[in-house]
Amino acid sequence: MSVNGNNLDRWYSHYAERTAGLTASEVRALFAVASRPEVVSLAGGMPFVSALPPELVTSAMERTMMNRGGVALQYGSGQGVPLLREQILDVMALEGISASVDDVVVTTGSQHALELVAKLFLDPGDVVIAEGPSYVTALVVFRSFQAEVSHVAMDEQGMIPQALRETIANLKAAGRRMKFLYTIPSFQNPAGVTLSWTRRMEILEIARENDILVVEDNPYGLLYFDSPPPHAMRSVDQDGVIYLGTFSKTLAPGLRVGWAVAPHAIREKLVLANEAAVLSPSSFTQLVISEYLSSADWRGQIDIFRGVYQERRDAMLSALQEHLPKLSWTVPTGGFYVWLTLPNYLDSKSMLPRAVKELVAYTPGTAFYADGGGRCNMRLSFCYPSPDFIREGIRRLATVINGELELLQEFSQTGPLTRREIERHYISPPPNLG
Ligand SMILES: Cc1ncc(COP(=O)(O)O)c(C=O)c1O
Numbered sequence: 001m002s003v004n005g006n007n008l009d010r011w012y013s014h015y016a017e018r019t020a021g022l023t024a025s026e027v028r029a030l031f032a033v034a035s036r037p038e039v040v041s042l043a044g045g046m047p048f049v050s051a052l053p054p055e056l057v058t059s060a061m062e063r064t065m066m067n068r069g070g071v072a073l074q075y076g077s078g079q080g081v082p083l084l085r086e087q088i089l090d091v092m093a094l095e096g097i098s099a100s101v102d103d104v105v106v107t108t109g110s111q112h113a114l115e116l117v118a119k120l121f122l123d124p125g126d127v128v129i130a131e132g133p134s135y136v137t138a139l140v141v142f143r144s145f146q147a148e149v150s151h152v153a154m155d156e157q158g159m160i161p162q163a164l165r166e167t168i169a170n171l172k173a174a175g176r177r178m179k180f181l182y183t184i185p186s187f188q189n190p191a192g193v194t195l196s197w198t199r200r201m202e203i204l205e206i207a208r209e210n211d212i213l214v215v216e217d218n219p220y221g222l223l224y225f226d227s228p229p230p231h232a233m234r235s236v237d238q239d240g241v242i243y244l245g246t247f248s249k250t251l252a253p254g255l256r257v258g259w260a261v262a263p264h265a266i267r268e269k270l271v272l273a274n275e276a277a278v279l280s281p282s283s284f285t286q287l288v289i290s291e292y293l294s295s296a297d298w299r300g301q302i303d304i305f306r307g308v309y310q311e312r313r314d315a316m317l318s319a320l321q322e323h324l325p326k327l328s329w330t331v332p333t334g335g336f337y338v339w340l341t342l343p344n345y346l347d348s349k350s351m352l353p354r355a356v357k358e359l360v361a362y363t364p365g366t367a368f369y370a371d372g373g374g375r376c377n378m379r380l381s382f383c384y385p386s387p388d389f390i391r392e393g394i395r396r397l398a399t400v401i402n403g404e405l406e407l408l409q410e411f412s413q414t415g416p417l418t419r420r421e422i423e424r425h426y427i428s429p430p431p432n433l434g
Pocket of ligand 1: 045108109110111112116131135189217219245246247248257263
């Protein structure tokens with residue numbers, strides 16, 4: 001055993017410094033329990049792939065193997081299959097983006113595109129600006145490149161431009177190097193809110209003025225409920241925006257195909273970084289998706305997904321209204337997530353073991369902040385459980401929250417909270433997104 005090792009890992013002292021950011025989340029062990037069937041999990045963000053008829057994928061696979069088996073089983077281009085890149089242009093056109101085949105780089109899910117962008121731009125000590133809260137695994141990527149995340153507050157309309165201006169001014173005054181602004185403008189993960197068109201324009205303007213690249217991550221934009229979100233930011237700025245897309249939510253995440261659209265010079269470097277990492281993204285799954293897009297009614301399938309998620313969103317919102325009417329939450333108009341705000345003296349992370357004991361799980365708000373924020377928030381996902389399970393899950397959650405409130409009342413150090421104090425905290429302010 002190495003003198004510098006620890007009991008569990010002989011090679012502990014050999015790791016690169018950047019791996020310090022690669023720590024398993026404190027709630028991971030609980031999530032293993034939460035995946036048991038008797039637990040209603042409102043924690044994960046798994047798409048409901050059962051709404052996709054398997055025969056659509058099977059027949060695309062068969063045709064791929066019959067017609068292009070030799071190509072499908074071979075290494076391919078580091079930029080991705082040209083025909084698929086062309087079809088990706090049709091997908092993006094639905095959100096107002098016009099690009100050329102040459103601008104698109106296919107990646108192993110958009111997660112990998114995020115990793116490649118981080119690898120191209122981040123040195124230790126650099127700053128990434130992101131919404132607060134933001135996508136947990138993007139925060140992990142940025143941390144693994146030893147960058148810091150500076151959060152910008154949101155409200156129901158998404159990132160607040162004035163808050164962005166202030167964050168940039170403060171970072172400049174502190175002499176920090178800002179590399180890019182990471183944003184999920186439509187049906188944000190985890191907050192569920194959507195950046196308005198006016199704000200999209202204002203934020204692009206601020207980024208331009210300050211010479212900050214924008215990374216627009218858009219996995220959920222096509223999963224709207226009543227009307228589409230505003231067009232993508234990339235649709236109006238081709239020089240200042242790297243756009244990330246994926247088939248994970250509109251088709252299936254198991255295929256692991258996403259893409260990046262980037263200004264020309266960045267795109268060249270992305271291809272080189274992609275080759276260095278994986279040589280080429282999977283030829284097989286790219287061709288299967290290409291075949292699916294050519295032969296199946298993929299727009300109709302996205303409509304089916306929308307219907308499924310809308311029904312689940314409705315179930316969650318009405319259950320929250322029924323069981324936790326005094327709390328506040330965001331009202332997503334698409335995507336997978338609701339962001340719940342607890343009374344400010346409750347802690348969602350410390351409450352989680354009790355919730356799991358009551359057979360319901362959620363993701364504590366702190367997972368979505370790099371700076372310890374989100375203590376009295378939680379993300380509730382409505383994408384995977386059936387509407388009945390969602391209603392039951394929220395009922396259980398209400399039991400836990402009300403139980404915590406009663407406990408606090410009994411054991412409050414300053415003596416029992418008065419009815420008035422409870423009311424004051426319990427009727428929480430508008431959803432806390434800051
Ligand atoms: C905001 C966001 N970005 C990226 C990803 C990664 O998606 P993919 O499956 O394309 O890697 C997710 C997955 O949940 C996500 O929510």
